[in-house]
Amino acid sequence: MARLKVAVLISGRGSNLQALLDAAGRPEFPAEVVLVISNSASAYGLERARAAGVAGLVIDHRAFPDRAAFDQAMDAELRRCGAELVCLAGFMRLLGPAFATAWRGRMINIHPSLLPSFKGLHTHRQALEAGVKLHGCSVHFVTPDLDDGPIIVQGAVPVLDGDDEDRLAARVLTVEHRIYPLAVRLIAEGRVELSGRLARVHGGAGQTESLLNPDF
Numbered sequence: 523m524a525r526l527k528v529a530v531l532i533s534g535r536g537s538n539l540q541a542l543l544d545a546a547g548r549p550e551f552p553a554e555v556v557l558v559i560s561n562s563a564s565a566y567g568l569e570r571a572r573a574a575g576v577a578g579l580v581i582d583h584r585a586f587p588d589r590a591a592f593d594q595a596m597d598a599e600l601r602r603c604g605a606e607l608v609c610l611a612g613f614m615r616l617l618g619p620a621f622a623t624a625w626r627g628r629m630i631n632i633h634p635s636l637l638p639s640f641k642g643l644h645t646h647r648q649a650l651e652a653g654v655k656l657h658g659c660s661v662h663f664v665t666p667d668l669d670d671g672p673i674i675v676q677g678a679v680p681v682l683d684g685d686d687e688d689r690l691a692a693r694v695l696t697v698e699h700r701i702y703p704l705a706v707r708l709i710a711e712g713r714v715e716l717s718g719r720l721a722r723v724h725g726g727a728g729q730t731e732s733l734l735n736p737d738f
């Protein structure tokens with residue numbers, strides 16, 4: 523069976539990209555990474571793409587007069603490589619509404635909080651300041667509104683006594699690396715159905731296998 527063609531957009535470290543590359547390296551995984559685009563030439567994730575033998579491209583937002591022109595350049599490359607799904611993985615540029623609308627239902631993002639709590643930046647600080655006892659991460663479809671699309675999979679971790687932002691971020695990150703490939707697999711298997719503002723996952727294991735993490 524043909525594997526789903528995935529493009530990954532990054533801005534930096536690329537550890538979630540690595541999780542996707544590792545998953546795609548397994549023959550039974552139903553998706554392959556065909557292109558990595560970074561808006562920054564110094565993103566370490568580009569090294570990860572190279573090491574995995576995947577094409578990497580820099581599209582520097584500073585080279586474009588405005589957001590629409592940058593978005594158009596990305597759109598052209600995504601179409602050229604035949605991407606069927608776009609994964610934002612630590613991609614730290616806001617995308618314009620036309621781009622988000624054009625890729626609606628075919629573009630997902632990983633966000634380091636249990637949405638709809640703690641949108642935007644500094645999510646671990648927000649969680650500590652709110653005093654929540656459970657925190658985590660979400661994979662969701664991208665819409666024109668920031669961190670607001672239908673949620674596909676979430677992973678939860680406890681907030682422990684003595685946590686600071688770094689410790690909490692590290693605990694969440696290990697779960698990010700599990701749920702992002704899971705979400706891609708569910709989509710590639712045709713098990714995710716968009717229904718208005720909701721994403722429904724069909725066929726048993728999916729959300730629940732990641733929701734309560736027995737490792738913690």
Ligand code: GAR
Binds near residue numbers: 537612
């Ligand atoms: C990840 O924690 C991801 O959830 C977050 O940036 C980090 C990127 O790390 N994304 C956002 O905050 C998007 N709003 P990575 O480059 O190692 O994957």
